[in-house]
Amino acid sequence: MSNGVVFDPLNGIDGEKVDIAVKDGKIVKSVSEHRAKKIDVAGMIVMPGGVDIHSHIAGSEVNTGRLLRPEDHFKDSECKTSVTRSGVGYSIPSTFTTGYRYARMGYTTVMNPSMPPLEAKHTHEELNDIPLIDKATYPLLGDWWFVLEYLSQGNIEELARHVAWMINSTKGYAIKIVNPGGLESWGFGHNVTSLDDQIPHFCITPREIILGLCRVNKLLNLPHSVHLHTNNLGKPGNYKTALETMKYVEELANDEKPAVHITHCQFSAFTGDDWRTLGSGAEEIAKYLNGHSHVTIDMGQVIFTDTTTMTADGPFQFGLYELTGNKWVNHDVETETSAGIVPFRYRKKSFAHATQWSIGLELALLVKDSWKIYMTTDHPNGGPFTAYPKIIAWLISKKARKATLKKINPKARSRSLLPSIDRELSFYELAIMTRAGQAKALGLKHKGHLGVGADADIAVYNVNPHKTDPSKEYKKVRKAFKRAAYTIKGGKVVVKNGEVLKHVEGATMWLDVKISEPFKVTADMKRRFREYWTVEYENYPVTDRYLEISQPIPVKAEV
Amino acid sequence: MIVLTPSRQLPFPVMAECISPDVFQEKTLEEIGELAVWEGNKQKKLADLFKVEEQNREGENEATITICGDVAEVRRIGASMTIGEIMIEGNVGMHLGEEMKGGKITVHGNAESWAGSMMKGGTIEIYGSAGDYLGAPYRGCGEGMRGGQIVVHGDVGSEAGAYMKKGLLKIKGNAGQFAGLRMHGGTILVEGNCEARAGACMTEGKIVVIGFLESVLPTFTIEGVRNKVKIKETDSIEGPFYIFSGDLAERGNGKLYVSKRKNPHLSVFEKLL
Numbered sequence: 001m002s003n004g005v006v007f008d009p010l011n012g013i014d015g016e017k018v019d020i021a022v023k024d025g026k027i028v029k030s031v032s033e034h035r036a037k038k039i040d041v042a043g044m045i046v047m048p049g050g051v052d053i054h055s056h057i058a059g060s061e062v063n064t065g066r067l068l069r070p071e072d073h074f075k076d077s078e079c080k081t082s083v084t085r086s087g088v089g090y091s092i093p094s095t096f097t098t099g100y101r102y103a104r105m106g107y108t109t110v111m112n113p114s115m116p117p118l119e120a121k122h123t124h125e126e127l128n129d130i131p132l133i134d135k136a137t138y139p140l141l142g143d144w145w146f147v148l149e150y151l152s153q154g155n156i157e158e159l160a161r162h163v164a165w166m167i168n169s170t171k172g173y174a175i176k177i178v179n180p181g182g183l184e185s186w187g188f189g190h191n192v193t194s195l196d197d198q199i200p201h202f203c204i205t206p207r208e209i210i211l212g213l214c215r216v217n218k219l220l221n222l223p224h225s226v227h228l229h230t231n232n233l234g235k236p237g238n239y240k241t242a243l244e245t246m247k248y249v250e251e252l253a254n255d256e257k258p259a260v261h262i263t264h265c266q267f268s269a270f271t272g273d274d275w276r277t278l279g280s281g282a283e284e285i286a287k288y289l290n291g292h293s294h295v296t297i298d299m300g301q302v303i304f305t306d307t308t309t310m311t312a313d314g315p316f317q318f319g320l321y322e323l324t325g326n327k328w329v330n331h332d333v334e335t336e337t338s339a340g341i342v343p344f345r346y347r348k349k350s351f352a353h354a355t356q357w358s359i360g361l362e363l364a365l366l367v368k369d370s371w372k373i374y375m376t377t378d379h380p381n382g383g384p385f386t387a388y389p390k391i392i393a394w395l396i397s398k399k400a401r402k403a404t405l406k407k408i409n410p411k412a413r414s415r416s417l418l419p420s421i422d423r424e425l426s427f428y429e430l431a432i433m434t435r436a437g438q439a440k441a442l443g444l445k446h447k448g449h450l451g452v453g454a455d456a457d458i459a460v461y462n463v464n465p466h467k468t469d470p471s472k473e474y475k476k477v478r479k480a481f482k483r484a485a486y487t488i489k490g491g492k493v494v495v496k497n498g499e500v501l502k503h504v505e506g507a508t509m510w511l512d513v514k515i516s517e518p519f520k521v522t523a524d525m526k527r528r529f530r531e532y533w534t535v536e537y538e539n540y541p542v543t544d545r546y547l548e549i550s551q552p553i554p555v556k557a558e559v
Numbered sequence: 560m561i562v563l564t565p566s567r568q569l570p571f572p573v574m575a576e577c578i579s580p581d582v583f584q585e586k587t588l589e590e591i592g593e594l595a596v597w598e599g600n601k602q603k604k605l606a607d608l609f610k611v612e613e614q615n616r617e618g619e620n621e622a623t624i625t626i627c628g629d630v631a632e633v634r635r636i637g638a639s640m641t642i643g644e645i646m647i648e649g650n651v652g653m654h655l656g657e658e659m660k661g662g663k664i665t666v667h668g669n670a671e672s673w674a675g676s677m678m679k680g681g682t683i684e685i686y687g688s689a690g691d692y693l694g695a696p697y698r699g700c701g702e703g704m705r706g707g708q709i710v711v712h713g714d715v716g717s718e719a720g721a722y723m724k725k726g727l728l729k730i731k732g733n734a735g736q737f738a739g740l741r742m743h744g745g746t747i748l749v750e751g752n753c754e755a756r757a758g759a760c761m762t763e764g765k766i767v768v769i770g771f772l773e774s775v776l777p778t779f780t781i782e783g784v785r786n787k788v789k790i791k792e793t794d795s796i797e798g799p800f801y802i803f804s805g806d807l808a809e810r811g812n813g814k815l816y817v818s819k820r821k822n823p824h825l826s827v828f829e830k831l832l
Contacts, residue, residue: 068699069699070697070698070699070700071696071697071698071699071700072699074697326701327699327701
């Protein structure tokens with residue numbers, strides 16, 4: 001691939017003309033020139049394939065969302081072509097369509113962030129059906145009974161061994177915690193409102209869950225930090241909880257790796273006492289992040305559109321149902337977690353929604369180091385992932401922000417910090433926020449960069465950074481990022497000019513955590529599976545053959 | 560005026576949202592014939608299924624489309640139209656005038672389900688009967704009719720006017736079950752008889768039944784008897800009518816007007832007044 005303008009932050013390449021050679025699905029130093037197929041990408045942006053750290057694309061929750069919302073499919077359908085299958089869905093696209101749409105935007109790796117362990121098989125079946133992108137999934141372990149029990153005994157080492165077994169048997173990639181303690185309490189109709197609330201029957205607090213699992217994460221040497229959805233999410237005044245959480249794991253900070261990833265941080269950055277006094281806590285959170293390096297966050301940007309909210313945070317979703325009166329699903333996943341789904345429309349004219357929109361962008365612009373914050377919409381909670389080009393436009397252009405600011409609720413506009421922020425991200429910073437940073441935070445060594453040995457996942461966008469002023473011509477950039485000129489997956493051209501050319505299966509990555517001696521499943525554990533779960537222990541673990549293309553990543557643990 | 564005549568039998572569902580004065584406007588006959596429609600899972604041209612002709616009669620609106628023949632399998636005719644008129648001399652398929660914003664559709668025959676689904680403005684007049692979900696939104700969607708008027712001279716099926724917010728439904732024949740399900744505004748007038756569960760889960764709006772109503776839901780409460788009920792600003796109907804208010808299960812304040820004369824079985828409610 002020659003003559004492109006390359007942005008490869010992990011290798012320090014900032015808009016230079018670099019030729020890229022690909023062989024057998026990997027990036028190599030050089031290839032024999034006369035035999036290789038050449039692609040001339042003169043005057044175009046070349047970046048590593050996009051990486052999404054948090055996007056609900058598969059699993060029982062996503063699928064229930066599809067069932068709940070026929071009206072979401074009926075206005076957005078794709079016909080089959082000679083290579084692609086037909087599909088439907090705007091905020092919750094069907095599996096194949098999800099793969100095609102990500103690839104069209106130049107994304108090649110996507111992480112599914114919430115998988116109840118009980119639904120692991122379902123999740124992997126759907127992940128198998130998503131083509132063109134590599135993917136992985138995080139099991140929900142924050143309110144898993146065994147975890148709570150080990151924590152109440154204070155037995156961190158044994159817990160680490162149990163978590164290693166869990167990650168292996170659900171074929172997961174990271175530890176996901178959602179509203180720690182809140183979901184277990186929700187099983188009894190309650191929630192937790194602070195880090196120090198007691199969790200029924202286990203006599204521990206959310207604080208202990210977070211710290212305990214962060215310690216386990218370190219003991220197991222997992223590539224990604226703990227992926228945390230904070231307590232009190234979506235409630236005015238919750239930025240204090242988010243800050244308290246970040247401060248509490250400060251002791252685990254070491255220079256090499258962050259200890260915790262606060263996901264969809266926009267939803268955890270509210271000030272105020274109620275919805276009328278809602279304000280932005282972005283400044284405080286950004287200030288903290290600018291001074292500390294043990295936390296990474298992603299945006300969870302809100303888009304003004306009709307979407308479907310879905311999280312494992314059952315009590316939050318119930319609150320959302322009460323707020324909107326919309327149709328809803330709420331579910332208690334046995335001894336593991338909970339879940340909820342509510343359709344939702346973010347409106348420009350709503351004070352709260354417009355403030356949320358502003359908070360997401362404020363976070364992205366006020367955090368000085370782009371390696372600490374990543375671009376997401378928490379698909380589909382803040383809006384569908386297909387809106388990423390819109391967010392890109394807002395990030396690179398003050399003019400684009402101004403144009404939207406004009407249309408939003410006047411009270412929200414007058415309180416927004418955005419008019420006072422002049423920062424406009426460069427393409428280099430954008431490459432960090434959309435691929436390099438995310439790959440680094442996930443510990444994916446072969447993704448998010450174009451160095452020798454990396455997977456040949458490349459995105460090319462038809463916009464010339466030397467001739468385009470992104471600040472003024474943001475519409476041109478938005479259009480280019482909507483339909484990649486080329487998406488190359490594993491060395492194969494899968495998308496050209498926004499059209500899918502080829503069907504390629506994507507791999508499912510999972511961690512093969514090696515502990516010093518094999519984890520013994522005791523008779524007592526099997527008994528409990530029989531008594532408390534609807535699935536017998538023997539049918540519980542996801543075997544290797546369940547994954548269409550299994551890509552285990554070996555990890556050596558310290559226990 | 561453009562005249563469309565089916566050139567053969569149409570055994571499979573045809574998706575033809577392109578049959579709309581907005582789309583036909585300023586197009587030649589050839590261009591109209593080239594418009595894409597789906598027949599079953601095959602994409603076709605409009606000219607493959609219909610004979611497209613132009614007829615000009617004096618005093619007639621240019622933006623008029625006439626369909627001569629039975630198009631009971633042709634769906635989404637007049638979807639999102641804003642101007643002009645469509646006249647159908649025969650039966651018509653589902654989703655007629657879906658989300659239409661203006662103009663007029665006249666059907667000299669029967670219409671299938673979801674006629675006037677989610678409409679925002681304009682008029683639909685059906686001289687035959689209409690199927691289920693008249694003016695109701697697509698499955699799962701909570702936004703029903705938000706304006707305009709539908710007049711049906713025959714009978715209608717279940718859930719007419721579901722999720723209705725604004726506008727008027729005039730049913731000259733009988734209505735099926737669940738008329739005005741979850742409506743939160745607008746008016747439904749049933750001149751014939753009405754099956755049970757009218758106004759289930761309604762929170763606002765008005766349902767007037769001039770004929771026989773099987774039963775009133777237990778979550779409605781009687782408010783009184785009135786001699787007259789207003790349908791439109793200038794239009795009112797003589798009673799007397801029982802007025803029920805509900806649906807209390809939804810803390811609603813919708814009004815159900817039921818003719819006193821045709822419904823002697825409801826006289827038991829009078830002692831509650």
